Amino acid sequence: MGHAPAPTAATYATDLGAIRAAQRRIEPFAHRTPVATNATLDAISGRRLWFKCELLQRTGSFKFRGATNAVRMLDDAGAARGVVTHSSGNHAQALALAARMRGIPAHVVMPSNSAEVKKAAVRGYGGRIIECEPTLEARESTAARVIAETGATMIPPYNHPDVMAGQGTIALELLDECPHLDAIVVPLGGGGLISGIAIAAKALKPSIRIIGAEPELAGDAAASKREGSIQPPMKPVTIADGLRAALGPLTFPVVRDLVDDIVLVSEADIAAHMRLAWERMKLTIEPSAAVGVAAACGDWIRARPELADVGVVLCGGNVDLSALPF
Amino acid sequence: MGHAPAPTAATYATDLGAIRAAQRRIEPFAHRTPVATNATLDAISGRRLWFKCELLQRTGSFKFRGATNAVRMLDDAGAARGVVTHSSGNHAQALALAARMRGIPAHVVMPSNSAEVKKAAVRGYGGRIIECEPTLEARESTAARVIAETGATMIPPYNHPDVMAGQGTIALELLDECPHLDAIVVPLGGGGLISGIAIAAKALKPSIRIIGAEPELAGDAAASKREGSIQPPMKPVTIADGLRAALGPLTFPVVRDLVDDIVLVSEADIAAHMRLAWERMKLTIEPSAAVGVAAACGDWIRARPELADVGVVLCGGNVDLSALPF
16 A cells, blocks of 8 residues: 555556546537535445546446547548447447547447347447457457458547546546545446546545445456456456456556555445435446445445545446346 | 416515525525436427436435425424424425424324335434324324424425425526526426426516426316316326325415416326436436426427427436336
């Protein structure tokens, strides 16, 4: 728990300057999301919690920030050929809308067994779906074929400097509104969200603690930090499906150096805190966001009263109402 | 649809001055709730909708405003003897918390067959529950006994000047933030919410249209307006349980004179628009609030393009997650 080295422009894939530029770039398109408070959750947590409502972002998750920044970074000729991804979750929806708002095509490679609700969401934002066999190999080869045919640019969901910079804009907004924060709790999957936030927040306020919140059943980032090298993803069984991915080579160094702690959350706690947020905050957070709420309300943080004001990123709210975990 | 007479202090149970005083009185206790927008619902409605998020009010509904205003209007001696109500819904929770925040007892008379979740909510806010037989007569006689025993003051859920004034503060906030509104859509049950809003809004902006939204299966207010006299409540079957009450003698004249139209909403449309708000706005609105959303997105308003900017009061978000209508 010693002090992390100060990040420099040369150290990581993005930096405060790039994140500030991203903020100016996405400002006409992305919402500045509100910060919510809740007396009941404060009482449970024993401190003041400040919830950054990224579930109220366009397309229902923070992913729209990174996707928009990446799409807007393309030059006109490159942009005209479109963008492609083989993520099928929130990033796919975000990329589809970001592309539509620039008037360019978005090709989304999805396994043929993807939930119809996910396909409908991507189509609803104007994305073009290309189905493939449900294997990683098929997704990658299909994406490669799309790129060869169209010249589209691959925008991956997290392991990309412009995507990381876009997600980091959350920290700029949160610390602008709540400069007194002692810590920020961030759901941790592939690491794009937490790495952007950690780089921006520690550059602005070196004393702030960045706390990852990870499902026990997808605890590969905690293992990677412990081992000092990227560990493979675990079997994709957690209900927090947005957090199943493993770290990438660009996000891992940030998690290794700038994330102070990673709190592991059980499946039961994910479901219970999802329900708590729905009932008391009136916000339909998705399971991945509930991982952060659980970390901010659980035993780990209760043992740390010095963290008096804690930001919590409610990363998304895209839920299938016909399959609730409670 | 001619112009309504301008309200005067003598005409109705409350007026703009009392509502402004209520705003100052409740400001230290109630949230100033945010106004949300949503591109998907705008597209469906064919105009700009401005959602006043009273589901994010303390206790999860607008009722906290009226209850707090009424509780704070009591003199110290009267307040010390406590308050009583025999409403068992959102007003009971609101009154319990408003009383606790003044440090006085709240006695809530509830039928013995009330849902356990409602009893738990009232107890959670510090209310004292007195159970009685599930008839209106038993509720009234039990409340009378509590008043005789304790000297507590009855605070009814809507037919009360201070309650109406408290609810009217919503219009002050909404028109302060959105002075360009052409209309406000307000869920309509007993009429406390819409009468406070209508009095304040028409005093500030006489051209504004006030539109009630009422379940077809609880269309007694529309019938009352049509008949020119208070009609009894209908059989309490609508899922919008907050809107089952009939108008009272203080709220009826306001609905008669200042409410421009009442839109009736089917049960299927209530459930569909509740789900729409959950999925797209990420807000767990209750069925009563969905009645307003449905009215703001349906055929009636689509035939009125001149209403370009429309406020919609999301009146509450207290939902039993184990009994969803979709």
